[in-house]
Amino acid sequence: MNTVLKIVLLLGLTSNTVMAKNILDKLTVAPGFELSLFASDVENARQVVVSKKGIVYVGSRKAGNVYALIDHNSDGVADKKMLVAEGLNMPSGLAMKDGDLYVGEVHRIIRFKNIDTQLKNPQFEVLYDALPSERHHGWKFLRFAPTGELIIPVGVPCNICAEDERFGRIFALNVETKQITTLAQGVRNSVGFDFHPSTQALWFSDNGRDMMGDDIPPDELNRVTKEGEHFGFPYVHAGAIIDPEFGKGKKIADYTSPALALPAHVAPLGIHFYNGKQFPASYKQQLFVAEHGSWNRSKKSGYKVALASIEQGRVTKYTPFITGFMQDETTYGRPVAFAELGDGSLLVSDDYANVIYRVSYKKN
Template structure:
């Protein structure tokens, strides 16, 4: 069974568009393989100290775990940790515990590695909005142990209340939240710069303004509570036809990079390893999930953004072939860097987790 994303929701599709590894093109020296297959609507990935890899999902409503016990780059054990959730897309691991975001709530699986066969879980926070539209999440812990959680707009375009269009930090002890960023339509991917520790995030631009506007965005947070324009302005200075009247573009932060319209950037990741060539180190991997409402499809690829002094100076393809001749074979979602420097990449259309590795031999 395949799934397609329309109006922000995944629907089953009977189209026969099975992906094959030789469809996907990578630069010389790189190799793609399957870490795990049949991972229904795989989304964000996380890893424990012992090597267990976890995956959230979208419409599958499941949380998975995998182990590669013989270190050959292929998962040979798997577990279904939980089923029947709403959209457990965001996951993070810290201090032995697995955290899963399921729209309005955060679920904790304590000491997960010791309980893979019989996992225990508890809801530790349930005060986020219940809207499913842009309600799916991405999770990451900051350097102070705060859980970073986005809450998207409950619409394509609207001026919602203070509970939406933001990135929050959640203190798991006090259960208090703090606004990290405002004016964020729908971020489903972020990472901290390895040197500056600034939070960089992707944001999906609004729909129904045409094929080529507004752009999707890569942004970085320079101060707490910074406003990135939604719903008043998009990209650098594109006024929204419904909400931009009477507003000034200069009142809002501009993107680090304007992407093509509707490419739907999801996961982003600063590569920290040493397996890939030097030109990849400290630079940003971007998963362009792909358009759904464009007359000619865009996105459907993994990109490399070169970052220099806080600016993106180059943006080029790393993996292509997920879409060919307007036929969708896959949609990249999120990244997980492994200890050996290889990178896992989830695909919620092909239901795969790929492993990207490099060798100069």
């Protein structure tokens, strides 16, 4: 399939750019940090990855696009946006390895080889096409494991149901042999995970079921301790609640409890262990969490970036880091995912405001 290449300069105060800059006035970041716009007019920005050359690639869900953002003068602001691909099937998830860009559509994984050198005429190959085609909870988040496998989640095609082994799991794909194995099961809808830089344990977010009320069940942060571990869905939620429809005869103790039970419906998406050198030492290997925010709660919840402090595999503290995406029940933005630039600053995507924020630390 040929892709169409379009180049759009991000300089200039278009109406969308002005709107994007206005959101910065709404947001508050932790003391000592600065929040700026790395890029605006990035429609439905979802997962973000950075190549070794510093080119920022961004997936989308509803827009169906993959973008490349280039900061030629390294001033922390992208000055060129390139449309790498369009018309894809919810290409939300991205991963980079050995210069190749991997894109997760609902039903398949595609690969752009040596993407940084192919931006004038990007072409992709289909790497793996045996994923389910159901679009409900079908959009992806991708990341390579330290051992080299591509990690792929497949959510359940429902609010609550007991599906076959193709769904409700986090898989590991060997990109050479195409062999796929289950890392975690009983996972309703994970759209974010990361490996701890030291222990290499897989942590992931999971979005709990709807229609049990405003305050239950909790959303989850989970840690995988063994291959094939079962995290309860659809029988047990957050290691504490038996499902009224599917939990009959099930025991809470038979399933893994979350590392942290979050408030219901805050919708944790991307998570990221900070491993850069710009932020204070206390942030090293600590977990950033993007709470995308509720969609059907009577009073909105979530809509923030938080920091989970991790010590010896346990969450010891959970504190707001960026707030203001929702104020007085009005939504201004919805954070999605993270990536680090080479200077240690942190990028945060927002699929509601259509922007990429840059978080930097103000050194004294």
